[in-house]
Amino acid sequence: MTYIKPKFRHPELPKNDIGYVKSDYEGAISTLCAGCGHDSISAAIVQACFELSIEPHRLAKLSGIGCSSKTPTYFLSNSHGFNSVHGRMPSIATGANMANRDLIYLGVSGDGDSASIGMGQFVHAIRRNVNMVYIVMNNGCYGLTKGQNSATTDAGATSKAGGINNYPAIDLVGLALELEATFVGRSFSGDKNQLVPLIKAAISHPGFALLDVVSPCVTFNNKPESTKSYDYVRAHLEATATIDYVPEKEEITVSYEPGMSAMVEMHDGSVIQLHKLAPNWDPCDRFSAVRRLQTAKAKGEVLTGLLYIDQNSRDMHNLEQTVDKPLNSLREEELCPGSGVLARVNADFR
Amino acid sequence: MEHLQSVNDLVIRFANVNGTGSASANNMFAKAIFRMGIPVSPKNIFPSNIQGLPTWYEVRVNENGYLGRRDGIDVVVCVNPQSMRRDVDAVKPGGFFIYDSSKRLHPEFMRDNIHYIGIPMTELTMQHYNDPRQRQLFKNVIYVGALSALLDIEMEVLHGIINDQFRTKEKLIGPNLKALDLGFQYAKNHYDCPLDVRLERRDKVGDCILIDGNTACGLGAVYGGATVAPWYPITPSTSLVDAFEKYARKFRIDPQTKKKRYAVIQAEDELAAMGMVIGASWNGARAFTATSGPGLSLMSEFLGLAYFAEIPVVLINVQRGGPSTGMPTRTQQPDILSAAYASHGDTRHVLLFPSNPKECFEHTASALDLANRLQTPVIVMSDLDLGMNDHMSPPLTWDDSRTYDQGKVLSADDLEQIEQFGRYLDVDGDGIPYRTLPGTHPTKGAYFTRGTSKDEYARYTEVGDAYVRNVDRLMKKFRTASQLVPAPEFYQKKNQSKHGIIFFGTTTYSALEALDLLKEQGIEIDALRITAYPFHETISAFIEQHEKVFVVEQNRDGQMRTLLINELEISPKKLTPILNYDGMPITAQRIEQLILESFPEEKMEIAAIKGLN
Numbered sequence: 035m036t037y038i039k040p041k042f043r044h045p046e047l048p049k050n051d052i053g054y055v056k057s058d059y060e061g062a063i064s065t066l067c068a069g070c071g072h073d074s075i076s077a078a079i080v081q082a083c084f085e086l087s088i089e090p091h092r093l094a095k096l097s098g099i100g101c102s103s104k105t106p107t108y109f110l111s112n113s114h115g116f117n118s119v120h121g122r123m124p125s126i127a128t129g130a131n132m133a134n135r136d137l138i139y140l141g142v143s144g145d146g147d148s149a150s151i152g153m154g155q156f157v158h159a160i161r162r163n164v165n166m167v168y169i170v171m172n173n174g175c176y177g178l179t180k181g182q183n184s185a186t187t188d189a190g191a192t193s194k195a196g197g198i199n200n201y202p203a204i205d206l207v208g209l210a211l212e213l214e215a216t217f218v219g220r221s222f223s224g225d226k227n228q229l230v231p232l233i234k235a236a237i238s239h240p241g242f243a244l245l246d247v248v249s250p251c252v253t254f255n256n257k258p259e260s261t262k263s264y265d266y267v268r269a270h271l272e273a274t275a276t277i278d279y280v281p282e283k284e285e286i287t288v289s290y291e292p293g294m295s296a297m298v299e300m301h302d303g304s305v306i307q308l309h310k311l312a313p314n315w316d317p318c319d320r321f322s323a324v325r326r327l328q329t330a331k332a333k334g335e336v337l338t339g340l341l342y343i344d345q346n347s348r349d350m351h352n353l354e355q356t357v358d359k360p361l362n363s364l365r366e367e368e369l370c371p372g373s374g375v376l377a378r379v380n381a382d383f384r
Numbered sequence: 385m386e387h388l389q390s391v392n393d394l395v396i397r398f399a400n401v402n403g404t405g406s407a408s409a410n411n412m413f414a415k416a417i418f419r420m421g422i423p424v425s426p427k428n429i430f431p432s433n434i435q436g437l438p439t440w441y442e443v444r445v446n447e448n449g450y451l452g453r454r455d456g457i458d459v460v461v462c463v464n465p466q467s468m469r470r471d472v473d474a475v476k477p478g479g480f481f482i483y484d485s486s487k488r489l490h491p492e493f494m495r496d497n498i499h500y501i502g503i504p505m506t507e508l509t510m511q512h513y514n515d516p517r518q519r520q521l522f523k524n525v526i527y528v529g530a531l532s533a534l535l536d537i538e539m540e541v542l543h544g545i546i547n548d549q550f551r552t553k554e555k556l557i558g559p560n561l562k563a564l565d566l567g568f569q570y571a572k573n574h575y576d577c578p579l580d581v582r583l584e585r586r587d588k589v590g591d592c593i594l595i596d597g598n599t600a601c602g603l604g605a606v607y608g609g610a611t612v613a614p615w616y617p618i619t620p621s622t623s624l625v626d627a628f629e630k631y632a633r634k635f636r637i638d639p640q641t642k643k644k645r646y647a648v649i650q651a652e653d654e655l656a657a658m659g660m661v662i663g664a665s666w667n668g669a670r671a672f673t674a675t676s677g678p679g680l681s682l683m684s685e686f687l688g689l690a691y692f693a694e695i696p697v698v699l700i701n702v703q704r705g706g707p708s709t710g711m712p713t714r715t716q717q718p719d720i721l722s723a724a725y726a727s728h729g730d731t732r733h734v735l736l737f738p739s740n741p742k743e744c745f746e747h748t749a750s751a752l753d754l755a756n757r758l759q760t761p762v763i764v765m766s767d768l769d770l771g772m773n774d775h776m777s778p779p780l781t782w783d784d785s786r787t788y789d790q791g792k793v794l795s796a797d798d799l800e801q802i803e804q805f806g807r808y809l810d811v812d813g814d815g816i817p818y819r820t821l822p823g824t825h826p827t828k829g830a831y832f833t834r835g836t837s838k839d840e841y842a843r844y845t846e847v848g849d850a851y852v853r854n855v856d857r858l859m860k861k862f863r864t865a866s867q868l869v870p871a872p873e874f875y876q877k878k879n880q881s882k883h884g885i886i887f888f889g890t891t892t893y894s895a896l897e898a899l900d901l902l903k904e905q906g907i908e909i910d911a912l913r914i915t916a917y918p919f920h921e922t923i924s925a926f927i928e929q930h931e932k933v934f935v936v937e938q939n940r941d942g943q944m945r946t947l948l949i950n951e952l953e954i955s956p957k958k959l960t961p962i963l964n965y966d967g968m969p970i971t972a973q974r975i976e977q978l979i980l981e982s983f984p985e986e987k988m989e990i991a992a993i994k995g996l997n
């Protein structure tokens with residue numbers, strides 16, 4: 035259902051297509067540390083939803099536990115939110131999505147939440163291609179429990195508490211590609227120009243869209259040598275391409291030199307426009323994405339942008355062949371076979 | 385030699401090898417007796433193994449309708465040399481040992497106080513079938529044929545079952561009938577048929593059905609409107625979800641599009657299964673999952689979340705022997721406490737205790753209503769015996785005017801009417817707040833669901849008063865629950881005795897039989913069956929009204945007794961545990977014996993009063 039928002043708004047504030055202003059997409063005041071990368075990602079989510087003219091109540095935001103998982107309080111206060119338990123947001127989101135396929139699901143997690151305690155659920159949500167946006171606010175440490183190393187911490191790094199990390203870091207993007215995720219992107223909390231269109235594209239994608247967003251923890255893991263610090267990422271950021279997300283109804287105006295740009299058409303008619311393409315990479319070719327990622331890794335670069343998209347993505351409802359109507363809207367007459375049928379069932383057991 | 389004699393009162397044990405197709409022949413045997421109008425109660429006793437280990441099928445036939453397990457085996461049908469020692473020893477003096485006489489029986493298995501009946505099952509199959517798999521399968525049908533002659537099972541009834549069973553595979557009917565006849569003729573020609581332990585047609589099953597509890601639960605979930613069923617395989621709950629899926633596939637396909645009006649999702653583990661139930665219920669779908677002990681342990685964190693964030697959850701726990709992996713293919717009631725108080729912090733969960741398949745059906749369907757009404761987990765406490773064995777049960781019934789209770793869910797119009805929505809406000813004074821579903825209204829009703837403490841408006845808070853108000857309201861809600869759950873069953877209009885007995889679930893059969901046995905000895909005991917937790921107020925009244933109350937259950941620690949003591953502040957001395965925890969269903973004889981042992985003097989006294997000394 036669509037409701038006209040009755041609230042008075044300053045006439046000069048820019049409105050989106052459905053008459054909302056940006057503040058309609060905001061949330062409570064953040065209680066994270068000043069400068070925390072997670073806050074910038076929240077701001078990018080607000081911007082993306084505003085620009086996409088999403089009705090806030092048609093989106094559900096879900097998270098696990100961690101500083102990152104707290105952020106859903108700080109955006110989209112007119113959306114239902116679910117701050118679940120540590121590492122288990124994917125299963126909650128899967129169940130929610132099964133119940134009502136008509137809403138947009140936005141999951142927010144941390145590297146501890148997704149790469150350690152919740153790794154199993156993360157992997158299986160990808161495998162099932164649950165139609166959702168899954169943002170990992172990746173700071174390479176456990177923020178909320180005060181700076182322990184996480185599974186994405188650089189090998190050899192020393193935690194604030196002094197512990198050395200002896201183990202290699204898990205690259206969630208590489209993992210997702212291996213798992214044949216249908217939308218894989220990486221970004222940086224400090225690169226709004228890239229992050230906002232990526233989030234918009236991820237929302238439009240009919241399937242599991244992973245965005246691994248490097249998001250520095252200024253309190254526990256922002257030493258310049260950390261690959262999750264502001265300094266390092268700024269110095270080593272390498273983008274597959276710059277990205278524009280063009281909704282269906284807008285005309286595509288910018289044009290780039292041939293060979294330097296690509297257009298990926300989404301199922302809903304919108305278009306992802308990529309330009310300044312990295313060589314040897316095609317966003318629709320998983321192998322090239324894997325290769326590109328490995329090359330960047332070898333060079334110590336942080337490869338960002340849209341890495342891979344499967345235009346033929348079939349989400350979980352599609353794979354399960356559930357009815358088009360949301361399951362939560364089915365009523366007795368559609369669900370209950372009735373007493374006549376039960377009498378026949380009884381007869382089978384005599 | 386002693387000579388057993390009985391009509392419609394026997395226990396027969398089939399000793400088979402797992403994975404040899406004996407199950408369907410054994411089922412045919414039980415069903416035939418049922419179709420002869422005689423109450424019957426079969427039990428699978430199987431190993432945690434797919435092929436090769438011993439497996440037993442024990443059938444109690446009792447025309448008085450006693451359906452609990454009984455000690456003492458009248459007839460053994462042994463087709464498994466592996467377990468022969470145990471099976472020979474299990475036969476009651478004067479009983480019968482039916483074996484495959486294709487090979488001579490080793491003298492060490494000869495007892496002089498039982499009767500031996502050899503049927504050359506293997507030899508007969510070798511003579512009449514070529515395919516090795518068929519030989520193995522029809523060996524089982526041959527012994528059913530022999531039993532037909534030996535126990536006087538009506539052949540037409542067996543034919544009827546075979547015809548029903550192979551309706552769609554007509555080719556198989558002929559060979560099956562032939563096998564029946566081979567066994568029948570052999571027994572007829574070599575032994576005096578029928579034996580003195582035999583059957584006779586009766587009219588004692590009425591309109592009952594013979595069905596297992598898991599199938600009934602699965603049907604209950606279909607009828608109760610469940611649409612999302614995430615699960616993780618575990619014995620003995622697997623066949624429950626299988627049944628749900630089977631009937632959903634039959635009755636829940638959209639006729640136009642052929643798409644499903646349900647989703648069965650095999651999760652990666654029980655944590656995820658429970659998470660999906662929570663997500664789906666939070667979003668307004670009717671969802672459930674089924675598991676057993678180890679899964680319950682894994683779901684614990686999530687059950688606490690559902691309790692504290694107030695999200696409907698339906699969980700069917702088909703209990704098996706614990707702790708840990710325990711006895712995965714044996715029955716117990718060992719999860720009472722871990723289910724009632726699952727998860728850290730002050731939590732308590734609504735439990736339902738079905739005691740037959742009809743209640744499995746009804747409790748599952750009403751759990752979906754109750755969980756939505758109460759916005760909390762409801763756990764249906766079945767067990768392996770109830771779930772995986774066929775039980776004679778009244779037929780399943782459904783009232784077509786019944787509607788699904790969605791509980792206190794506000795619509796967009798409702799939201800327009802109210803001043804300010806408070807997700808955790810106790811508007812009605814029953815402790816149950818109102819909720820909204822995602823997507824309902826653009827500006828009203830959105831709230832943040834969390835496992836952290838919150839105030840009435842779902843705002844995070846660490847203020848002590850707000851926390852206390854919230855958890856006290858949860859307690860009030862739990863008291864409301866005691867009014868909404870099924871009431872206990874009393875077996876007397878008025879108390880007759882200073883002694884009482886409490887039982888629940890599958891101990892009911894044997895408890896009721898034990899009461900009759902005691903009555904024959906002049907001992908009267910008032911009885912109560914618990915059907916749900918939180919406990920109905922009549923339960924504490926019942927305990928108060930009796931000097932001594934026996935609590936019958938199938939676990940070592942007397943967990944229901946502990947729960948009663950803890951919840952109702954009863955003196956432990958008052959409650960005498962009557963326990964059985966060897967993995968087999970408790971027998972009436974054991975209950976009788978333990979009760980007699982517990983008050984020898986009183987027994988005398990009561991008997992004296994009744995003039996029976």
Ligand SMILES: Cc1ncc(C[n+]2csc(CCOP(=O)(O)OP(=O)(O)O)c2C)c(N)n1
Pocket residue numbers: 099100101102103120143144145146147148171173175176177178179184
């Ligand atoms: C079962 C469980 N174990 C441990 C914790 C404690 N805990 C809370 S947040 C967290 C780590 C969070 O790290 P991450 O997901 O990276 O989020 P960040 O705070 O870094 O954004 C831990 C271990 C918990 N809440 N639940």
Ligand code: SF4
Pocket residue numbers: 065066067069070071072101102173177178250251252253254
């Ligand atoms: S501890 Fe780190 S992750 Fe947490 S809020 Fe502070 S900066 Fe952000």
Ligand SMILES: [Mg+2]
Pocket residue numbers: 100144145146171172173174175176177184
């Ligand atoms: Mg982190």
